[in-house]
Amino acid sequence: xxxxEDVVVQFDGLTAIGNVSLSMGxxxxxxxxxxxxxGKTTLVNCLTGFQVPSxxxxxxGGEETAGWKSxxxxxxxxxxxxxxxxxxxxMTVVENVEVTGVGLGLxxxxxxxxxxxxxxxxxxxxxxxxxxxxxxxxxxRRVGMARALMLxxxxxxxDEPAAGMSDAECDDLMHLVAAIPRIFTCGVxxxxxxxxxxxxxxxxxxxxxxxxxxxxxxxxxxQRNETVIAAYLGGEA
Amino acid sequence: xxxFLQNLIDALSLGSLYALAALxxxxxxxxxxxxxxxxxxxxxxxxxxxxxxxxxxTATKFIGNWPWYLTLPAIAALVVLLALLSDFLVFRKLxxxxxxxxxxxxxxxxxxxxxxxxMVYGARPKAIDxxxxxxxxxxxxxxxxxxxxxxxxxITIVLMLGLSLFLNRTSYGVQMRAAAEDFRMARYLxxxxxxxxxxxxxxxxxxxxxxxxxxxxxxxxxxxxxxVPLMLFAFIATVIGxxxxxxxxxxxxxxVGFVSVMCQAYLPEELRSFRDAFVFAIVIAVLxxxxxxxIPTKALVQRV
Amino acid sequence: xxxxxxxxxxxxxxxxxxxxAIVTLVTAIAIWMGGDEIKVTLTEMxxxxxVVIATYLFIGxxxxxxxxxxxxxxxxxxxxxxxxxxxxxxxxxxxxxPAFLQENEYPFxxxxxGGGLLAAIVAxxxxxxxxxxxxxxxxxxTFAFLAIxxxxxxxxxxxxxxxxxxxxxxQVVGPWExxxxxxxxxxxxYVFQQSRYGLMLKASRDxxxxxxxxxIDIVKVRLIAFVASAFLVGVGGALYGHFLGVLTVxxxxxxxxxxxxxMLVVGGIxxxxxxxxGVLIVTLIVQVLRAFEAGFKIGGATVALPQGSQExxxxxxMALILxxxxxxxTKSREVPWPFTTRDARPTAAEQAQPAE
Numbered sequence: 001x002x003x004x005e006d007v008v009v010q011f012d013g014l015t016a017i018g019n020v021s022l023s024m025g026x027x028x029x030x031x032x033x034x035x036x037x038x039g040k041t042t043l044v045n046c047l048t049g050f051q052v053p054s055x056x057x058x059x060x061g062g063e064e065t066a067g068w069k070s071x072x073x074x075x076x077x078x079x080x081x082x083x084x085x086x087x088x089x090x091m092t093v094v095e096n097v098e099v100t101g102v103g104l105g106l107x108x109x110x111x112x113x114x115x116x117x118x119x120x121x122x123x124x125x126x127x128x129x130x131x132x133x134x135x136x137x138x139x140x141r142r143v144g145m146a147r148a149l150m151l152x153x154x155x156x157x158x159d160e161p162a163a164g165m166s167d168a169e170c171d172d173l174m175h176l177v178a179a180i181p182r183i184f185t186c187g188v189x190x191x192x193x194x195x196x197x198x199x200x201x202x203x204x205x206x207x208x209x210x211x212x213x214x215x216x217x218x219x220x221x222x223q224r225n226e227t228v229i230a231a232y233l234g235g236e237a
Numbered sequence: 238x239x240x241f242l243q244n245l246i247d248a249l250s251l252g253s254l255y256a257l258a259a260l261x262x263x264x265x266x267x268x269x270x271x272x273x274x275x276x277x278x279x280x281x282x283x284x285x286x287x288x289x290x291x292x293x294x295t296a297t298k299f300i301g302n303w304p305w306y307l308t309l310p311a312i313a314a315l316v317v318l319l320a321l322l323s324d325f326l327v328f329r330k331l332x333x334x335x336x337x338x339x340x341x342x343x344x345x346x347x348x349x350x351x352x353x354x355x356m357v358y359g360a361r362p363k364a365i366d367x368x369x370x371x372x373x374x375x376x377x378x379x380x381x382x383x384x385x386x387x388x389x390x391x392i393t394i395v396l397m398l399g400l401s402l403f404l405n406r407t408s409y410g411v412q413m414r415a416a417a418e419d420f421r422m423a424r425y426l427x428x429x430x431x432x433x434x435x436x437x438x439x440x441x442x443x444x445x446x447x448x449x450x451x452x453x454x455x456x457x458x459x460x461x462x463x464x465v466p467l468m469l470f471a472f473i474a475t476v477i478g479x480x481x482x483x484x485x486x487x488x489x490x491x492x493v494g495f496v497s498v499m500c501q502a503y504l505p506e507e508l509r510s511f512r513d514a515f516v517f518a519i520v521i522a523v524l525x526x527x528x529x530x531x532i533p534t535k536a537l538v539q540r541v
Numbered sequence: 542x543x544x545x546x547x548x549x550x551x552x553x554x555x556x557x558x559x560x561x562a563i564v565t566l567v568t569a570i571a572i573w574m575g576g577d578e579i580k581v582t583l584t585e586m587x588x589x590x591x592v593v594i595a596t597y598l599f600i601g602x603x604x605x606x607x608x609x610x611x612x613x614x615x616x617x618x619x620x621x622x623x624x625x626x627x628x629x630x631x632x633x634x635x636x637x638x639p640a641f642l643q644e645n646e647y648p649f650x651x652x653x654x655g656g657g658l659l660a661a662i663v664a665x666x667x668x669x670x671x672x673x674x675x676x677x678x679x680x681x682x683t684f685a686f687l688a689i690x691x692x693x694x695x696x697x698x699x700x701x702x703x704x705x706x707x708x709x710x711x712q713v714v715g716p717w718e719x720x721x722x723x724x725x726x727x728x729x730x731y732v733f734q735q736s737r738y739g740l741m742l743k744a745s746r747d748x749x750x751x752x753x754x755x756x757i758d759i760v761k762v763r764l765i766a767f768v769a770s771a772f773l774v775g776v777g778g779a780l781y782g783h784f785l786g787v788l789t790v791x792x793x794x795x796x797x798x799x800x801x802x803x804m805l806v807v808g809g810i811x812x813x814x815x816x817x818x819g820v821l822i823v824t825l826i827v828q829v830l831r832a833f834e835a836g837f838k839i840g841g842a843t844v845a846l847p848q849g850s851q852e853x854x855x856x857x858x859m860a861l862i863l864x865x866x867x868x869x870x871t872k873s874r875e876v877p878w879p880f881t882t883r884d885a886r887p888t889a890a891e892q893a894q895p896a897e
Contacts, residue, residue, distance in 0.1 A: 100757075272680070528674050
């Protein structure tokens with residue numbers, strides 16, 4: 001279980017996240033939604049070791065993570081993609097994924113084989129030798145996903161993987177994301193704005209607004225929740 | 238005790254020099270992410286502008302002969318002009334360039350300036366007498382302090398206060414600080430980018446000119462590579478102080494000055510010529526424990 | 542004859558094979574055509590090539606600029622010189638040298654290896670200290686390293702003869718020897734950039750944050766490259782000493798740093814092709830400028846550029862390249878495979894066209 005307990009994050013007096021708690025397992029797709037500026041990125045930075053909470057705890061498998069650097073989170077099994085993509089632009093697609101395997105200690109040959117398998121699964125094996133910097137936006141996301149999964153993580157954060165995708169591409173993505181917990185025994189923490197994807201693939205959803213939790217539940221529950229609707233539409237609860 | 242106080246004043250004086258140089262560098266780094274390896278050569282240029290171009294070993298003063306209230310602004314104007322020129326010719330077109338590219342570009346600019354000085358003035362160091370009357374000592378209690386050291390410290394304090402007032406109280410200064418914090422946002426809010434940058438180069442040039450005059454008064458020599466050690470120590474100062482922080486640059490400058498003078502004073506005789514190496518070694522030791530420097534700033538923090 | 546396996550091997554090694562062939566050809570032609578002066582220029586160029594390739598190994602793959610590599614060249618040069626120069630002279634002039642160096646004379650290759658080794662050891666110590674710094678701070682630290690080496694070597698009279706020279710180093714390095722080492726340097730650089738370490742290093746260059754998230758130990762990988770690079774640069778220094786026959790400290794400072802950096806910048810800082818072509822091109826440019834400085838006789842008068850034009854000219858050219866072609870003349874690409882085949886990898890430019 002990956003748990004955030006009463007997490008508060010403050011920047012220069014501004015409270016980005018105030019008292020948020022959540023918990024997710026390795027068998028589920030857990031969605032994190034909220035209007036822009038709600039604090040989603042800050043929260044996941046805490047959960048993946050890129051941000052230290054001002055107060056509160058992050059627990060991984062029951063273990064305290066206070067004082068851990070991001071490398072330790074990664075070694076403990078947290079993987080992530082980045083909203084900005086952050087692919088290795090001068091390297092080919094397969095090299096982007098292969099290098100993670102190499103970093104873990106595999107030989108180049110082993111890493112490459114595993115990388116190709118992952119690229120195959122993600123559906124981009126045909127572009128294996130393409131230079132990553134030239135990829136269209138949506139392909140970048142797939143490569144990022146493959147690169148994160150190469151770590152064999154226990155939890156993977158997907159940061160807006162559906163951005164810029166057409167409906168057909170979204171359907172494809174949803175199949176992949178839904179399958180991750182089953183195939184990789186890896187819990188998926190999904191930040192996404194595309195409601196079609198979120199409602200279609202998440203087991204549970206946590207809603208943030210203004211740095212605070214306003215709801216948590218199944219997709220059906222969230223869709224009917226008046227506070228959530230108000231937050232998105234700006235009306236009154 | 239007296240010896241120690243004497244050394245302390247030496248350290249303050251040298252530290253002031255390094256602090257001024259470090260400020261000039263830190264300013265450009267904070268706003269532009271430009272590590273200006275040409276800064277030392279701006280300083281050299283300021284010093285050489287005092288004399289008539291010639292290859293003679295003895296220097297014939299030209300601007301250097303004018304009264305101080307004319308020499309000072311004249312040299313300052315020349316160095317500022319040089320700084321603005323290098324921005325206009327080279328750095329302006331490199332606004333979006335990567336840090337390594339900027340570094341090499343400034344190295345090239347500095348190299349060219351250095352070699353122009355070499356071509357015009359020759360390679361041999363020249364003796365020059367500028368405000369040497371300031372070498373006279375002032376007696377304070379049991380201390381004997383050369384006037385020049387007090388002048389150096391005084392000028393540094395004045396300049397730092399002036400800069401601080403400028404940055405905090407004037408509209409241009411505030412714009413400059415905004416640009417240093419977040420360049421794109423500042424531009425979006427209406428800050429005229431090139432003007433602010435030009436201002437930064439001008440101030441940097443002004444600081445370099447002051448350093449050159451103080452340095453030349455103190456050492457009495459001109460050499461086409463005179464700016465290099467100053468530049469290096471100034472950079473070391475900004476790295477220790479925390480790159481991107483002006484206060485850090487000043488603190489770093491004083492720290493380096495302090496270490497340098499203490500090494501000079503207290504190292505055993507045989508090791509004294511290795512003083513510089515010791516200073517660098519101590520700096521590296523500090524960096525091992527505080528890699529972001531003593532006062533880290535946002536300039537270096539990466540957003541995930 | 543053209544079995545697919547052989548073709549594949551050639552294709553895989555093409556970037557370095559092509560460069561080796563070009564450089565060997567240039568060397569052979571120059572030796573055949575020219576006299577002693579050409580041989581001297583050629584040898585110096587090839588030694589610089591070894592140093593520039595070694596420098597590229599670190600800078601090109603890590604993306605961190607180093608201004609200190611000439612410091613390692615100095616260390617290697619002096620170490621090798623200590624090993625091979627006349628014991629009698631050493632005992633008289635270099636009283637601070639340890640006995641095993643002072644009393645003996647070692648064979649050339651051993652000395653070269655020793656030079657590289659000392660440089661590598663210093664790199665390990667210095668690198669371990671500064672490799673955790675941000676890229677910019679690290680670059681400044683390498684500049685300081687250059688200054689430290691210069692200062693220490695200028696002052697440590699008992700070991701380096703201070704500001705005077707070490708003389709009597711056997712001049713055994715001519716163009717062919719230099720060529721051999723340049724080729725070795727090329728192969729080492731290529732093997733490195735194709736290896737797992739090269740791959741990880743390039744990832745850290747492209748995106749440091751993502752590299753850390755991808756299980757790459759950035760510190761370790763950078764340090765390995767730094768030490769390997771320093772070793773080869775030290776070897777280059779050792780060669781230089783055995784080419785000049787005489788060593789002084791001041792030749793290993795700003796001037797040489799600038800020239801070698803300009804070679805990387807002009808050629809292309811991110812590829813082996815860039816490093817090698819940069820050396821060839823800049824050497825040519827410098828020769829031309831030197832000729833202009835020497836002057837031509839037009840009518841009865843000599844028309845010449847003033848002394849120092851070489852350096853200024855090179856500086857201006859460097860600035861121009863940075864302004865208009867920052868990735869260098871080769872755009873930091875390797876030598877392209879000249880034949881198109883069915884599975885030819887499209888270049889980045891071609892791929893940038895909107896496809897599907």
